[in-house]
Amino acid sequence: MPKAQETVLEIDLKALKHNFEYLKSKLQPSTKFLAVVKAFAYGSDAIEIASYLQNLSVDYFAVAYTNEGIALREAGITKPILVLHPQTVNFKALIANCLEPSIYNSKILNEFVTIASAEKQSDYPIHVKFNTGLNRLGFSENEVDSIISKLKVSNAVKVKSIFSHLAASEDLDEKAFTLNQIETFKNITENFTRQVGYKPILHMSNTSSVLNYPEAHFDMVRCGIGLYGFGNSDKENKHLKPIATLKTIISQIHTIEQGDSVGYNRAFKSDALLRTATLPVGHADGIGRQYGNGKGFVTINGAKAQIIGNVCMDMIMVDITNIDCKEGDEVIVFGKNHTANTFSATANTISYEIITAISQRVKRLILN
Ligand SMILES: *Cc1c(COP(=O)(O)O)cnc(C)c1O
Numbered sequence: 295m296p297k298a299q300e301t302v303l304e305i306d307l308k309a310l311k312h313n314f315e316y317l318k319s320k321l322q323p324s325t326k327f328l329a330v331v332k333a334f335a336y337g338s339d340a341i342e343i344a345s346y347l348q349n350l351s352v353d354y355f356a357v358a359y360t361n362e363g364i365a366l367r368e369a370g371i372t373k374p375i376l377v378l379h380p381q382t383v384n385f386k387a388l389i390a391n392c393l394e395p396s397i398y399n400s401k402i403l404n405e406f407v408t409i410a411s412a413e414k415q416s417d418y419p420i421h422v423k424f425n426t427g428l429n430r431l432g433f434s435e436n437e438v439d440s441i442i443s444k445l446k447v448s449n450a451v452k453v454k455s456i457f458s459h460l461a462a463s464e465d466l467d468e469k470a471f472t473l474n475q476i477e478t479f480k481n482i483t484e485n486f487t488r489q490v491g492y493k494p495i496l497h498m499s500n501t502s503s504v505l506n507y508p509e510a511h512f513d514m515v516r517c518g519i520g521l522y523g524f525g526n527s528d529k530e531n532k533h534l535k536p537i538a539t540l541k542t543i544i545s546q547i548h549t550i551e552q553g554d555s556v557g558y559n560r561a562f563k564s565d566a567l568l569r570t571a572t573l574p575v576g577h578a579d580g581i582g583r584q585y586g587n588g589k590g591f592v593t594i595n596g597a598k599a600q601i602i603g604n605v606c607m608d609m610i611m612v613d614i615t616n617i618d619c620k621e622g623d624e625v626i627v628f629g630k631n632h633t634a635n636t637f638s639a640t641a642n643t644i645s646y647e648i649i650t651a652i653s654q655r656v657k658r659l660i661l662n
Pocket of ligand 1 (some may be wrong): 499517
């Protein structure tokens with residue numbers, strides 16, 4: 295592993311492969327695998343990740359928005375791409391790039407059928423999403439008949455899959471609720487399949503459901519966070535490897551006398567003689583102000599260095615009083631040992647938020 299000379303987000307493709315194989319090992323051999331690569335593949339690099347996974351046996355990709363799918367197509371990704379949350383304004387571009395929309399209400403269904411017909415499409419693949427309890431996106435169970443009637447009057451589209459999303463698959467205290475979602479999904483899909491007369495792919499599992507609910511795997515699973523190394527529990531985190539390591543370096547070291555302050559608003563005032571290190575990473579890079587003032591910490595030569603004072607736009611200052619280090623030394627903000635999970639917990643948030651927050655200003659370095 296090269297020593298960092300500036301702030302860099304290292305992406306370990308071997309770890310990605312390990313996570314993919316671990317998740318696959320939880321599935322029946324016939325279950326398809328959809329890799330969720332929305333939000334720059336959870337803050338890493340969507341093109342690198344999708345290109346790598348395309349060569350493993352991934353069946354499908356998903357992104358949130360149309361422009362994310364277009365970027366993958368332009369980079370040469372040829373596997374099917376599901377757009378989880380498309381907007382009608384992008385439907386023409388979506389079709390032009392062979393992206394496949396999630397259809398979650400009748401307004402979107404009507405508008406997509408109109409545009410697909412105008413574009414002279416037939417059997418264009420769509421994915422019908424049902425709400426089974428998350429109450430975020432999706433048709434309700436009682437809308438099956440009206441969807442089928444709409445589909446029967448046009449051959450512009452064909453239902454490639456029917457899907458839903460679990461609200462609390464990581465929380466075993468909510469098992470009864472989750473089992474009820476699975477049951478509702480079964481009822482919907484039986485009714486839908488019988489009426490439509492062919493068998494779409496069925497899917498409702500995210501990473502935690504892959505790990506916790508084999509009965510919800512159906513024909514395909516949709517994994518995001520697990521690929522990137524987090525399993526939403528200490529037990530599962532042990533089996534997975536974080537793929538991203540945010541590294542930086544020590545730009546400058548200061549000696550802080552008793553009574554001196556550090557940073558904007560003099561938010562930190564020292565009651566002792568200290569040494570601080572200034573690091574070239576700040577809230578514009580994704581380390582939010584909530585990590586400041588003694589909450590978050592980084593590691594330097596294996597030792598813990600607390601962030602002191604306010605997080606600046608381009609810098610943070612950390613306490614290195616008891617750490618043997620010098621200007622130019624490498625700093626780990628989060629990675630394989632001090633993980634994004636433990637780092638994010640210091641500010642009461644979750645791995646998903648910190649890894650997707652690392653801004654595009656931070657250089658990505660791909661390790662193969
Ligand atoms: C983001 C997302 C996923 C992936 O969830 P993970 O918990 O990251 O595995 C799956 N399905 C939908 C609909 C999503 O929005």
